[in-house]
Amino acid sequence: xxxxxxxxxxxxxxxxxxxxxxxxxxxxxxxxxxxxxxxxxxxxxxxxxxxxxxxxxxxxxxxxxxxxxxxxxxxxxxxxxxxxxxxx
Ligand SMILES: [Ca+2]
Ligand SMILES: [Ca+2]
Numbered sequence: 001x002x003x004x005x006x007x008x009x010x011x012x013x014x015x016x017x018x019x020x021x022x023x024x025x026x027x028x029x030x031x032x033x034x035x036x037x038x039x040x041x042x043x044x045x046x047x048x049x050x051x052x053x054x055x056x057x058x059x060x061x062x063x064x065x066x067x068x069x070x071x072x073x074x075x076x077x078x079x080x081x082x083x084x085x086x087x088x
Contacts, residue, residue: 008064008068014031021061022058024058028047029041050067
């Protein structure tokens with residue numbers, strides 16, 4: 001198993017406090033603050049807008065995972081698409 005993949009799913013589910021499988025800016029902010037408590041509201045907004053690639057003001061798992069993968073996982077890692085996640 002890929003530890004980074006597991007932690008990204010855990011992080012997403014933990015951050016998604018209302019369990020709609022999307023991260024609002026508030027939920028995303030809590031997640032980022034958990035990672036780096038020195039982040040400002042502005043930095044969180046910038047990061048949120050980067051993750052929210054379709055600009056619908058929420059981050060779904062595919063957006064989250066695609067960006068997290070680009071940022072965190074080294075290019076040599078095997079990409080496993082989040083096929084278990086259903087899009088609306
Ligand atoms: Ca949510
Ligand atoms: Ca979105």
